[in-house]
Amino acid sequence: MNMSxxxxxxxxxxxxxxLSRNLYVSFTVVVPLFLAAFMGRQGNIALEQQYMVYNLxxxxxxxxxxxxxxxxxxxKNTLRNLMLSPASTMEILAGKGLLSFATTLLxxxxxxxxxxxxxxxxxxxxxxxxxSAIFYIGLGTALGLMTKSAMEASVIIMPFVFVFSFGxxxxxxxxxxxxxxxxDYLPNAQLLLLAKEVELGAGFADVWSNLGIIAIWVVxxxxxxxxxxxxxxxx
Amino acid sequence: MENIIEVRSxxxxxxxxTALADVSFNVGKGETFGFLGPSGSGKTTTIKILTxxxxxxxxxxFVFGSPAADLRKPDKRSKIGILTDNSGxxxxxxxxxxxxxxxxxxxxxxxxxEEVLQMVNxxxxxxxxxxxxxxxxxxRVNLARAFLHKPALLFLDEPTSALDPVNTKHIxxxxxxxxxxxxTIFLTTHDMNEAEELCDxxxxxxxxxxxxxxxxxxxxxxxxxxxITVELVDGNKEIIDIGANGASKLYNYMSxxxxxxxxxxxxxxxxxxxxxxxxxxx
Ligand SMILES: Nc1ncnc2c1ncn2[C@@H]1O[C@H](COP(=O)(O)OP(=O)(O)OP(=O)(O)O)[C@@H](O)[C@H]1O
Ligand SMILES: [Mg+2]
Numbered sequence: 001m002n003m004s005x006x007x008x009x010x011x012x013x014x015x016x017x018x019l020s021r022n023l024y025v026s027f028t029v030v031v032p033l034f035l036a037a038f039m040g041r042q043g044n045i046a047l048e049q050q051y052m053v054y055n056l057x058x059x060x061x062x063x064x065x066x067x068x069x070x071x072x073x074x075x076k077n078t079l080r081n082l083m084l085s086p087a088s089t090m091e092i093l094a095g096k097g098l099l100s101f102a103t104t105l106l107x108x109x110x111x112x113x114x115x116x117x118x119x120x121x122x123x124x125x126x127x128x129x130x131x132s133a134i135f136y137i138g139l140g141t142a143l144g145l146m147t148k149s150a151m152e153a154s155v156i157i158m159p160f161v162f163v164f165s166f167g168x169x170x171x172x173x174x175x176x177x178x179x180x181x182x183x184d185y186l187p188n189a190q191l192l193l194l195a196k197e198v199e200l201g202a203g204f205a206d207v208w209s210n211l212g213i214i215a216i217w218v219v220x221x222x223x224x225x226x227x228x229x230x231x232x233x234x235x
Numbered sequence: 236m237e238n239i240i241e242v243r244s245x246x247x248x249x250x251x252x253t254a255l256a257d258v259s260f261n262v263g264k265g266e267t268f269g270f271l272g273p274s275g276s277g278k279t280t281t282i283k284i285l286t287x288x289x290x291x292x293x294x295x296x297f298v299f300g301s302p303a304a305d306l307r308k309p310d311k312r313s314k315i316g317i318l319t320d321n322s323g324x325x326x327x328x329x330x331x332x333x334x335x336x337x338x339x340x341x342x343x344x345x346x347x348x349e350e351v352l353q354m355v356n357x358x359x360x361x362x363x364x365x366x367x368x369x370x371x372x373x374x375r376v377n378l379a380r381a382f383l384h385k386p387a388l389l390f391l392d393e394p395t396s397a398l399d400p401v402n403t404k405h406i407x408x409x410x411x412x413x414x415x416x417x418x419t420i421f422l423t424t425h426d427m428n429e430a431e432e433l434c435d436x437x438x439x440x441x442x443x444x445x446x447x448x449x450x451x452x453x454x455x456x457x458x459x460x461x462x463i464t465v466e467l468v469d470g471n472k473e474i475i476d477i478g479a480n481g482a483s484k485l486y487n488y489m490s491x492x493x494x495x496x497x498x499x500x501x502x503x504x505x506x507x508x509x510x511x512x513x514x515x516x517x
Contacts, residue, residue, distance in 0.1 A: 010336050013336075077319075084288070085341060086342075234287070
C-alpha cells in the first residue's frame, strides 16, 4: 500500500489547527494532567493508582479526542468530502489518528513525570502504551463514526471511561463474581499486569502474552473500525 | 463524441419508495448536462449513484467508461469534483486553510486558491473564518472547493440555490470558464433560467423517469405554438400566427402605426416542463 505522507500530514495539520481552537474538546487533556499533578504531590504512588491515570488518559484523551474529531467531521458533512477525495481510507484514518496519538504520548509522558514514574524497562512499557494508544484510537474512531455529533460523542464515551479506566479495579471483586475474571483480559488490565511484571524485572520475553493480548485488541478494533468506515462511505 | 457518463435503465428503490424507476442518458465530453426536476424527483439520488456514494437497485451507470462504483478507488477520484446539497467546511478554519487542505489532498499548487476564489467572487474573503460566512458565501466556497483541482467531470447539485442574482451571475461566468477549459458538467437544478443559460442539453426528470431530453433551443422550437403576441395602441393584445396568414395582418397593423410591441410566444423551459409533466417545478 502506498501511503501519501503529504495527504496524511495535511489532514493532521488541519486537525491540529481545528482542535487548538476547539476548547471544549482540547480541555480534556487537562483532566489527567491535573490528577497526575495532584497525586504526584503525595509521593510514592502505587502502580495501580498510577495506571488509573494512564488508562484514564487513554480513554479521555486518546479515545475521546479521536471520537469527537470524527463525530464532528460527520456532523458538519466534511468527512464525505475527504472520502470523495483521492485520500485513501488508511491516509484519512491515520491522518486523523496521528493528532490523538501525539497528544496521548505528550499527556502520558507529562503524567509519568508528575507521578515520578520511571519503569524498569522503558522500552517495554512504551511499546505497550503505544499499542494501547492505537487500540483506543480505533475505539474512538469507531464510536465517532457511530455518533451523529460532537455532543453525542462526549456521552457515548462515558461507559468506556468507566470500564477501561476504573474497570481495572473490577478484578478486586472477582472472588465474589467469578465472571469478572474476564476483565483481566481487557487492554487496560493487561497494561497494568505488564507494568507490574516489568517492575519485577521482566523483559520483552516475559510479557509477550500481555503484549499479544493488547495486539489482538488492536487487530480486532482496527478491523471493526475499517469495516464501519467503509460502510459510512455509501448511503 | 466520447461519452463521459453513460446511464442505462438505472433504478433505485428505497424500501417501498421508488426514487428512480428507469433512467437512461449519456453525457458527452465537454458537455454541460442539466438534470431538471421538482423536489424529490431523484436528482441527488442520481448524483450519489454516479459518484459511488450509493449503489443502484438495478441498471448500469458508467463514468469515464468504468462502472461508477469504481470511483470508490481513491486514485480514480481525482478526475471528479462534487458539490452536494450539504457539502461541509471546517468552521474554525479560514477559507484559505480549508482550501489549502484540499490542495494537498488533490496535489494542487496553493496558487490555485486565489484563482478559484476569484471565480466565485470571494478574493477578499480568504482570511475569514468559515463560521463567519453567510450562506451564499459558504455555497461559493464549497463550489470553489469542488473545482479546485480542475476535475474533468464536475457534479453540481443545485449550485446556485442559496445565491443572490449578482453572485449567481458570477458563478455562471466561472462555470463558463470551466466549460471553455473542457470540463464536463452534470448539473441539477429546478431553476429553468439556469438550465437555459448553462446547459447544452437538459433532461426533465419526473416520477423517477426522464420525460424529455434535448437541447433547450430545440425544446423551445418543438413546443412553440407558432404565434406572436402583438400589443396595439388601443390596449388590445392580439395573438397572430407566424405563418403567411398572420403576415398580412401584422403588415396592416404596422403600416397603420398601431403596434406598441411584438412578443414571441416561444415557451420557456418552465412552461414546457409543466406541459410535459403536469407539474410545477418548485
Ligand atoms: N437515503 C434515503 N433513504 C430513503 N429515501 C430516500 C433516501 N434518499 C432519498 N430518498 C427519497 O428518494 C426520493 C428522491 O430524493 P432525491 O434527494 O434524489 O430528490 P431530489 O430530486 O434531489 O430533490 P431536491 O430537489 O429536494 O433536492 C425522495 O422521495 C426521497 O425521499
Ligand atoms: Mg437534491
